Structures are given as C-alpha cells and as structure tokens.
Amino acid sequence: MEPGDDLAIQGNAVAGSPASIFAVDVTAAEVVCAACGARAPLADEKAYLHGSVSLLRCERCSAVLGRFRRSQDAVWVDLQASAAWQVLLPH
Amino acid sequence: VTISRGFFGHRDPSAVDLPPGQHLTHGFPVLTAGPTQQISTEEWRFTITPEIGEPQRWTWAEMMALPAEEITVDIHCVTRWTKLGTRWRGVALDTFFDDIETYYEYAMVHSYGGYTTNLPLEDLLGGKAWIVYEYDGGPLHVEHGGPARLLVPHLYFWKSAKWVNGITMHRFDEPGFWERFGYHHYGDPWREERHAGD
Numbered sequence: 001m002e003p004g005d006d007l008a009i010q011g012n013a014v015a016g017s018p019a020s021i022f023a024v025d026v027t028a029a030e031v032v033c034a035a036c037g038a039r040a041p042l043a044d045e046k047a048y049l050h051g052s053v054s055l056l057r058c059e060r061c062s063a064v065l066g067r068f069r070r071s072q073d074a075v076w077v078d079l080q081a082s083a084a085w086q087v088l089l090p091h
Numbered sequence: 092v093t094i095s096r097g098f099f100g101h102r103d104p105s106a107v108d109l110p111p112g113q114h115l116t117h118g119f120p121v122l123t124a125g126p127t128q129q130i131s132t133e134e135w136r137f138t139i140t141p142e143i144g145e146p147q148r149w150t151w152a153e154m155m156a157l158p159a160e161e162i163t164v165d166i167h168c169v170t171r172w173t174k175l176g177t178r179w180r181g182v183a184l185d186t187f188f189d190d191i192e193t194y195y196e197y198a199m200v201h202s203y204g205g206y207t208t209n210l211p212l213e214d215l216l217g218g219k220a221w222i223v224y225e226y227d228g229g230p231l232h233v234e235h236g237g238p239a240r241l242l243v244p245h246l247y248f249w250k251s252a253k254w255v256n257g258i259t260m261h262r263f264d265e266p267g268f269w270e271r272f273g274y275h276h277y278g279d280p281w282r283e284e285r286h287a288g289d
Contacts, residue, residue, distance in 0.1 A: 005126045050124045051170035053272070062126055062204075067272050071286065076273045 011045030014054040017068035018077075024087050031056070034083035035063035109173050110280035116172040121234045124268070128203040128254040132238050137222065138257040141193040149187070151238070154222065157182045162221055164244035166251070167280035179231075179242055181223030184215040195260040199267060200241055203254040208267035209276065210243065210250055212260070219245060222255060247278040247285070 015027045032039045038060040045065060046057045056065040063081035070076075079085075107115065132151040140146040149157075162179045198215055200208050214220065220243040224231050231237035236253025243250045249269050270276050275284035283289055 007121070007123050007127070048124050050122055051168075053124075055124050057125060064125075069273065074273075078272050 005046065008046035008048060008057070011040075011042045011047050011056055011059070013047040013049065014056045014066070014068060015042060017054045017070065018066075024089075026085065026087055028088050030086045031065055032083040032085075033058040033061060033063055033065060034081045036061040037083070107175065110167050111283045112285075113167055113171055113173040113280065116174055119174060119177075119235065120168070120170075120172055122168065122170060123234075123253075125204055125206070127233055129233060130203050130238060130254060130256075135238055136256060137187070137239070139187060139191050140257065140259040141191050142195050142260055142262070143192045147187075147191060154182060154224075154239070157186050160221065162223065162242065162244075164242070166244050166248050169247040169249055169274070169278070169280075169285050173280075177244075178227050179221065179223040180225035181221040181239070181242060183218060184220045184222065185218065187222070188216060193260045195262050197261040197264045199259045199261055199265060200250075200252045200255060201257040201259065202252045203256050206252055206254070206268050208250050208252050209261075209265055209270055210246070211264065211277075214243060214246065215258075219243065245279070247275075247280050249274065250278055 012027055018026045026042060029042045030039055031042055031045060036058060038058055040059050045059050048055045048057065052069050052071070054068045057063065058065055058081065065082045067078040068076070109115065135151045136148055137154065138146050138148045159180055159182055162181065163176055165173060165175045166177050167173045196212050198210050198212050200210065220241065222239050223242045224239045226232070226235060231240065239255060241252045241255045264276055266276060273287050275286055275289055278284050
C-alpha cells in the first residue's frame with residue numbers, strides 16, 4: 001500500500017457485496033485492472049468502505065476497479081476500471 | 092468578515108432541528124474513497140476553466156492574498172452524521188469567479204487524486220461556497236482535505252470536495268464521481284436527496 005493509504009483495508013472486505021449480487025464467492029477471485037493491466041488476487045487489492053458503498057481500488061495504480069452498493073430496493077454495481085474478474089468455481 | 096449560517100452559539104442539541112434522517116456527531120468522521128492526497132502548499136494550484144478565454148490559475152500565495160472569511164456552519168454527511176457549528180477560514184468562490192466570464196450554468200469540481208463532483212454554478216456563488224484552508228483555528232488536516240478543500244455546507248458533504256484543485260464549467264449537469272454511481276445530482280440534505288430518485 002502507498003503512504004497515505006492507512007484507511008485502505010484488505011480487498012476481501014468487498015467480497016460480500018458481489019457475492020450477494022452474483023451468488024458466487026469471489027473471495028479467491030483475481031481482478032485485472034483496465035487502467036494499468038495489473039492482475040492481482042482480490043485480497044491484495046485495496047478496499048474502502050464509504051457509508052453503504054464498498055469500493056475496490058487497484059493495488060498498483062489506485063484506479064477504481066469496482067463499486068458496490070445495496071439499498072432497500074436496488075443494487076448498484078460499477079466495474080469501471082475492471083478489465084476482468086476471474087472467479088474460480090467450486091468443484 | 093464572520094459568517095454564521097444556522098449556528099447561534101452553544102445550542103441545546105435536543106432543540107436542534109436536523110435534516111431528516113441525520114444524527115448529531117461531536118467528532119469529525121473521516122470518510123475516504125481512495126488514498127489520502129499529500130499535496131504541499133508549494134505545489135498546490137487551483138484552476139478555473141471556463142468555456143471562454145484562458146483558464147485562471149492561483150498558487151497558494153496568490154490565494155492567501157485574497158480576502159478571507161471566517162465561516163461557522165453546520166455540515167451534513169450523506170452517511171447520516173451532522174456536525175454543528177464547524178469553524179473554517181477561506182476564500183469565497185465569488186472572489187475567484189470575479190474575473191471569470193462564463194455562460195455555462197454547471198460546474199464540475201476536480202480534486203487531486205481524480206475525485207469529481209458536480210454542482211450548479213449558482214450554488215457556488217452568492218456567499219454559499221468557499222475554498223477553505225483552516226479548520227477550528229488551525230491548518231486544515233490532510234485527512235479532512237488539506238491543504239484546501241471546497242466547502243458547500245448547504246449540500247451533503249460529498250459536494251465539499253477534499254484536496255480541491257479546480258473547477259471546469261459545463262453546459263450540462265454532468266455527474267461526478269458519486270453522482271455517476273447513483274448519488275443524487277444535487278444533494279440537498281433538507282430534502283433528503285441522497286440518491287437518484289430521492
């Protein structure tokens with residue numbers, strides 16, 4: 001993590017949000033950043049919890065890989081700087 | 092100049108009229124959606140880019156030479172906390188816009204780190220918004236947006252962009268960082284405009 005990133009937490013902190021939306025466990029997912037091309041396990045990315053929003057940033061360039069928000073009647077998903085998520089399926 | 096809006100000294104908190112859905116806090120919570128931006132006053136710049144003519148840019152020293160105001164206001168965060176009687180020092184946006192010619196009605200505020208938020212220009216003028224660099228009598232701490240942030244206390248606090256570095260004028264009300272993610276384009280706490288459709 002960069003200096004000044006003391007409020008970032010482990011990327012797995014956002015795993016519950018996509019899991020509740022896509023019904024898959026993304027804890028072991030790998031995410032490819034569309035901005036810098038870095039590929040990293042979710043746990044190595046940086047997460048920020050901002051009110052009701054879980055926000056994921058690239059561990060290398062800090063681009064916003066994803067934002068997730070669940071309200072009473074809607075789910076918001078924004079994967080603006082995610083080139084890809086690789087989610088391993090259970091055997 | 093001392094400006095007070097919605098604050099009249101030590102109020103009885105039980106008698107305070109809060110915006111709907113808000114609760115009082117006595118701390119100053121730090122919310123962030125990204126890395127804290129470490130910007131020195133030497134490198135800090137603030138740029139207004141209108142559709143007419145050249146952008147106007149201020150250094151820190153140039154901002155310090157502008158007339159400053161003491162501002163005491165209540166602030167309201169969309170995450171439901173309200174803090175009463177916060178004290179700031181800064182320069183009114185009216186002063187920065189004195190020599191700016193624009194016919195566009197919408198502003199996009201930019202920050203170091205890439206954050207953006209959109210407001211109608213009329214919400215930045217008329218003594219309603221400032222670039223602030225002191226909080227509670229001391230330099231504005233970096234966690235709260237120092238060396239300088241926008242202060243627009245009549246809207247939810249996500250509009251008061253930390254680490255502000257510029258404003259571009261727009262013809263249309265284009266959404267900023269949170270507004271693109273379903274947050275309300277305007278964000279009036281008294282009308283509880285938290286999310287699109289509120």
